[in-house]
Amino acid sequence: MAFTREKAAEIANKLGCESSVVLAVADVESDGAHDLPDGRPKILFEAHWFSKLTKGQFDAQYPGLSSPVWDRSLYKGGAAEWGRLNAAIRLDAEAALKSSSWGLFQIMGFNHKACGFDTVTAFVDFIKGPDDADMEAFINFVKANPLILKAMRAKDWKAFALHYNGPGAVASYSAKMADAYGKFAGQPDRAEEGPPLPVADPTLKPVPVSSSKTVIAGGVSVAAGAATVADQINQVTPIVESIATVGASFQNVLKLGALALSIVALVAVGYMLWRYIQKRRSGDVVSI
Numbered sequence: 001m002a003f004t005r006e007k008a009a010e011i012a013n014k015l016g017c018e019s020s021v022v023l024a025v026a027d028v029e030s031d032g033a034h035d036l037p038d039g040r041p042k043i044l045f046e047a048h049w050f051s052k053l054t055k056g057q058f059d060a061q062y063p064g065l066s067s068p069v070w071d072r073s074l075y076k077g078g079a080a081e082w083g084r085l086n087a088a089i090r091l092d093a094e095a096a097l098k099s100s101s102w103g104l105f106q107i108m109g110f111n112h113k114a115c116g117f118d119t120v121t122a123f124v125d126f127i128k129g130p131d132d133a134d135m136e137a138f139i140n141f142v143k144a145n146p147l148i149l150k151a152m153r154a155k156d157w158k159a160f161a162l163h164y165n166g167p168g169a170v171a172s173y174s175a176k177m178a179d180a181y182g183k184f185a186g187q188p189d190r191a192e193e194g195p196p197l198p199v200a201d202p203t204l205k206p207v208p209v210s211s212s213k214t215v216i217a218g219g220v221s222v223a224a225g226a227a228t229v230a231d232q233i234n235q236v237t238p239i240v241e242s243i244a245t246v247g248a249s250f251q252n253v254l255k256l257g258a259l260a261l262s263i264v265a266l267v268a269v270g271y272m273l274w275r276y277i278q279k280r281r282s283g284d285v286v287s288i
Contacts, residue, residue, distance in 0.1 A: 003032040003104060005184075007135060014139050017152045024180035025138075025152075025164075028173070029106040034131045036079055041127050041134075043100045045084040047074045049110070050099040054092050062091065070168060094120060103127045104134035107141055114144035155181065 008022040015022070026032045030042050047067040051059055058066035064074055065088045076084060081100075088096035097120045098109040107115060112123035115137040126133050142149050151160035157174035165173045 003034070007132075011135055011139055015142055015149060015152065017149075018155070018185070020181055020184040021152050021155060023184040024177055026104050027180040027184070028176045029101075030104050032104075034104045034134050038079060040079070040082060041103045042106070043081050043085060043102055044075065044106060045081050045088060045096075045100045046108070047071065047084075047099075049108070050088055050092075050095055053095040053098055053110070058091055062087075065091070097121065097124050103137070104131070105138040105141075107137060111141060114141050116140040157181070 003023070003026045005019055005023060008019040008026070011022045012019040023032070033042065035041055045065075047065055048070040051066040051068050054066060056066070056068060059068055065084060067074060074084075075081070085096055085100055088099065098112075101108050102124065109120045109123060112118075112120045115123055117123040117126065123137070127137060142152065145163065147163045148160065150156075151163060157177040158170055160177060161170045161173040
């Protein structure tokens with residue numbers, strides 16, 4: 001069953017944050033769905049955590065399940081993650097359950113105590129229950145982590161990314177959170193990176209410019225892959241700075257030119273005065 005705004009509002013009321021923030025977390029973590037089509041909870045098995053929790057004893061023999069470093073290529077996605085988990089359970093059941101993220105909010109198994117459960121097995125059994133179980137576990141987890149709660153209330157996506165998802169991908173994760181929040185709150189994407197974009201007039205038809213960009217009269221709508229307005233500004237800034245540098249250099253040239261002309265004028269006046277004195281001495285100039 002899809003996660004609804006009404007359910008998000010229940011969580012938001014208990015955490016003191018916006019429902020759009022809760023919806024954004026669920027959207028980024030699990031596309032807003034508690035379970036797989038077959039009814040099992042959504043999971044993601046983390047090989048680098050399994051390696052850490054088992055002190056690397058399975059790294060050499062089972063590199064697809066136990067890796068000393070995070071490796072995106074090891075993910076299988078969807079129901080295939082359960083195949084990886086079950087294989088790891090045969091090696092070390094407790095470590096395997098702790099090394100997986102679970103349910104709607106993809107809470108890692110090793111966080112079971114923060115969610116209110118003494119054992120990871122109890123936590124997993126709870127997540128396998130009704131959909132509201134994910135909500136209760138998430139509320140307990142966030143309340144047990146004040147920095148996460150503070151970030152959610154302040155809509156500080158970078159802080160949330162760091163404390164909820166870890167330091168490995170703060171930039172990309174915080175950008176996803178900002179985009180998701182903008183979608184649910186009806187705000188421009190990545191509002192934390194700069195002022196809101198002008199809102200396009202919906203009555204005007206877009207004018208195609210190229211296969212990758214669209215300009216809407218009366219507003220701005222740019223779709224250029226993953227590029228953001230901030231990226232475009234960063235690209236223009238060096239050009240503006242170069243123009244400013246050239247302008248400053250041109251001003252210096254003008255100043256030097258003016259100085260040179262002044263010197264030439266002084267030399268010319270001095271020469272004319274000297275010629276006048278010489279002619280007067282020779283009698284070529286009549287005194288007045």
